[in-house]
Amino acid sequence: MATDGHQEHPLSVYLWIWVLLFVLSAFSYAVDYIGLEGYLRWSLILIFMVAKAGLIIAIFMHMVWERLALIYAILGPPLLLSFFIGFMAIEGDYTFLTRLNFFGETDFVAQHHTDESH
Numbered sequence: 001m002a003t004d005g006h007q008e009h010p011l012s013v014y015l016w017i018w019v020l021l022f023v024l025s026a027f028s029y030a031v032d033y034i035g036l037e038g039y040l041r042w043s044l045i046l047i048f049m050v051a052k053a054g055l056i057i058a059i060f061m062h063m064v065w066e067r068l069a070l071i072y073a074i075l076g077p078p079l080l081l082s083f084f085i086g087f088m089a090i091e092g093d094y095t096f097l098t099r100l101n102f103f104g105e106t107d108f109v110a111q112h113h114t115d116e117s118h
Contacts, residue, residue, distance in 0.1 A: 009065075017059045024048050024055075 028048040031041055058064045063071055 013059065017055055020055060021052055024052050028052075 025048075028045055031044045031048075036044065057075075063074070
């Protein structure tokens with residue numbers, strides 16, 4: 001470590017992360033290759049994607065070695081935004097299902113198709 005406040009990290013850390021990213025990418029491709037479908041497929045792909053993003057943020061963006069205030073400032077807003085997007089998606093599904101229940105599925109779908117054709 002340098003004495004002027006500049007940190008140097010061993011190259012082996014970066015090499016191990018590259019290997020891990022390669023392995024996670026291979027697992028992600030294997031999900032498609034195996035032919036998994038439905039929620040299992042998308043759950044695994046999202047898990048591998050979030051793991052890769054976390055490794056990239058932690059190591060290559062040097063977030064592991066940063067102060068806690070900087071970590072909160074950089075990671076806080078996207079996490080909060082993700083929460084609100086998820087909350088709105090749940091609310092949108094609830095509204096859509098309520099409309100289907102109230103108007104009846106066949107009437108609502110037929111009305112939706114006639115509105116698009118005009």
